[in-house]
Amino acid sequence: MRYSGFRVIKEALTGHKGWRPTWRDAAPQPDYDFVIIGGGGHGLATAYYLAKQFGQKQIAVLEKGWIGGGNVGRNTTIVRSNYMLDGNEPFYEFSLKLWEGLEQELNYNAMVSQRGILNLYHTDGQRDAFRRRGNAMILNGSDAELLDAEGVRAMYPFLNFENARFPIRGGLLHRRGGTVRHDAVAWGYARGADQHGVDIIQNCEVTGFRIENGKVLGVETSRGYIGAKKVAASVAGSSSRLMALAGMRLPMESHVLQAFVSEGLKPTIPGVITYGAGHFYCSQSDKGGLVFGGDIDGYNSYAQRGNLPVVEDVVESGVSLIPALGRVRLLRSWGGIMDMSMDGSPFIDKTHIEGLYFNGGWCYGGFKATPAAGWCLAHLLSTDRSHETAQAYRLDRFQTGHMIDEKGQGAQPNLH
Amino acid sequence: MLINHPLLGPRDASEFTYLGDASLMNRPDWQAENAVQAFHDYLYLRDNPAGLHRELWFHEQGDRSWLLVTRNTLTHEIVSVEMASETRRSGGAAQ
Ligand SMILES: Cc1cc2nc3c(=O)[nH]c(=O)nc-3n(C[C@H](O)[C@H](O)[C@H](O)COP(=O)(O)OP(=O)(O)OC[C@H]3O[C@@H](n4cnc5c(N)ncnc54)[C@H](O)[C@@H]3O)c2cc1C
Numbered sequence: 001m002r003y004s005g006f007r008v009i010k011e012a013l014t015g016h017k018g019w020r021p022t023w024r025d026a027a028p029q030p031d032y033d034f035v036i037i038g039g040g041g042h043g044l045a046t047a048y049y050l051a052k053q054f055g056q057k058q059i060a061v062l063e064k065g066w067i068g069g070g071n072v073g074r075n076t077t078i079v080r081s082n083y084m085l086d087g088n089e090p091f092y093e094f095s096l097k098l099w100e101g102l103e104q105e106l107n108y109n110a111m112v113s114q115r116g117i118l119n120l121y122h123t124d125g126q127r128d129a130f131r132r133r134g135n136a137m138i139l140n141g142s143d144a145e146l147l148d149a150e151g152v153r154a155m156y157p158f159l160n161f162e163n164a165r166f167p168i169r170g171g172l173l174h175r176r177g178g179t180v181r182h183d184a185v186a187w188g189y190a191r192g193a194d195q196h197g198v199d200i201i202q203n204c205e206v207t208g209f210r211i212e213n214g215k216v217l218g219v220e221t222s223r224g225y226i227g228a229k230k231v232a233a234s235v236a237g238s239s240s241r242l243m244a245l246a247g248m249r250l251p252m253e254s255h256v257l258q259a260f261v262s263e264g265l266k267p268t269i270p271g272v273i274t275y276g277a278g279h280f281y282c283s284q285s286d287k288g289g290l291v292f293g294g295d296i297d298g299y300n301s302y303a304q305r306g307n308l309p310v311v312e313d314v315v316e317s318g319v320s321l322i323p324a325l326g327r328v329r330l331l332r333s334w335g336g337i338m339d340m341s342m343d344g345s346p347f348i349d350k351t352h353i354e355g356l357y358f359n360g361g362w363c364y365g366g367f368k369a370t371p372a373a374g375w376c377l378a379h380l381l382s383t384d385r386s387h388e389t390a391q392a393y394r395l396d397r398f399q400t401g402h403m404i405d406e407k408g409q410g411a412q413p414n415l416h
Numbered sequence: 417m418l419i420n421h422p423l424l425g426p427r428d429a430s431e432f433t434y435l436g437d438a439s440l441m442n443r444p445d446w447q448a449e450n451a452v453q454a455f456h457d458y459l460y461l462r463d464n465p466a467g468l469h470r471e472l473w474f475h476e477q478g479d480r481s482w483l484l485v486t487r488n489t490l491t492h493e494i495v496s497v498e499m500a501s502e503t504r505r506s507g508g509a510a511q
Contacts, residue, residue, distance in 0.1 A: 240464035251460040302466040309430040
């Protein structure tokens with residue numbers, strides 16, 4: 001069924017009796033050509049592009065819970081292409097271009113909103129670093145504008161400009177960045193994949209791999225054995241747990257990241273603002289809630305909930321940037337498990353086991369990557385070659401010395 | 417989270433900085449044949465278990481000792497706390 005304005009009116013006039021489930025509730029077949037583990041944004045996008053773009057058939061997505069229940073439904077929805085390093089920026093620019101056409105491509109309202117992202121700077125050194133990053137972005141086809149304090153004041157007069165320790169000196173504005181409705185991304189890709197014949201199998205946890213002579217034959221699941229020619233793991237924070245079942249140790253730690261939403265307010269913050277002095281970023285959802293977050297809690301965790309010191313820290317940063325926030329009531333907070341890699345950058349690669357592929361290590365930034373990660377993993381699965389924008393995302397890069405460390409923090413995942 | 421410091425009693429986890437897996441105490445032998453591989457594995461690879469995890473916390477805002485904490489990563493429950501220096505002395509390596 002195609003969605004359109006006409007359809008909405010027709011259904012409104014006929015008692016909404018014509019709507020159908022957005023995707024089929026498929027039962028597992030004994031064999032597939034491609035099995036994708038993890039029904040998050042990445043897994044569903046991979047299945048969609050594999051079927052649609054690369055013309056593959058016999059594809060299943062296996063999800064242990066319900067699709068969209070992982071990080072794709074827990075993030076703060078920011079999409080951007082404002083990285084600096086060569087291994088990253090072409091990939092994120094590719095992703096942003098896919099976001100720009102996504103709703104037409106999927107015939108699904110994902111509420112892609114290019115409302116602009118402003119990264120604030122507070123010192124001369126930070127300004128120079130932002131100028132350099134902005135130039136790198138422009139060289140890779142993205143957009144960047146360096147604003148001075150007056151430029152920022154014209155956009156957001158309510159910020160705390162006169163903070164004695166961290167006065168706002170200006171910001172790097174990335175106009176094409178913005179937000180996307182996260183659940184709708186999962187549902188839109190699920191619907192698109194389903195329409196191209198992909199089986200989306202929920203409540204199906206992968207509990208083991210069948211590997212013989214260095215080649216994967218299929219996966220053991222809570223719904224029985226499923227054979228597959230190629231298997232791709234795309235399970236975000238559960239990556240180490242899953243790949244341990246195939247005998248692999250990953251360059252990765254799992255950490256919890258919290259996010260927060262306030263009560264609904266009238267429109268106050270039209271774009272996305274990030275603080276340069278504390279770790280704090282904020283936007284306003286279409287329902288009016290301020291959506292914000294900050295640092296990860298900083299210790300290994302699989303608990304999907306964090307602790308109070310980080311709540312306090314994030315809120316303190318927020319109030320020091322936007323004093324008016326002190327009057328706002330917090331509605332909810334939650335946590336998601338991040339696959340924090342050793343250099344803060346992801347992996348889309350083959351493993352040493354034939355037929356087993358891995359996508360992960362997205363840290364707290366994998367939502368924006370959803371379309372391109374899906375496309376690039378589908379490219380790899382289908383052609384056995386890396387997509388040109390994902391060639392740096394190798395699992396062996398720590399061995400070969402080709403780390404992609406945007407922040408220059410070294411092998412300390414809780415600092416990325 | 418409260419960390420029950422063996423010398424100072426229960427302290428808030430925010431007084432500490434977190435390093436990570438206790439295997440970081442077991443520095444490989446730089447003269448071994450396979451030193452390059454061993455250092456790669458030591459520095460970059462982690463077990464990252466869901467469940468009990470032995471990990472290093474530094475009491476930065478306190479007595480500046482290193483603690484070896486056994487904690488459940490699924491519940492954040494802390495099972496035991498040792499002085500890392502004593503664990504090392506009484507047999508060296510952490511598991
Ligand atoms: C609080 C928070 C804020 C964030 N903010 C942003 C942001 O603003 N911008 C941004 O770009 N990124 C952000 N991120 C990161 C982003 O959400 C993730 O990097 C991204 O969603 C990960 O990819 P995914 O959607 O495929 O993951 P998920 O949705 O987590 O999908 C993985 C799926 O695998 C399933 N699974 C796990 N193990 C198994 C198994 N054994 N068998 C079967 N299925 C399994 C899980 O149930 C899950 O549904 C944020 C994350 C969090 C938690």
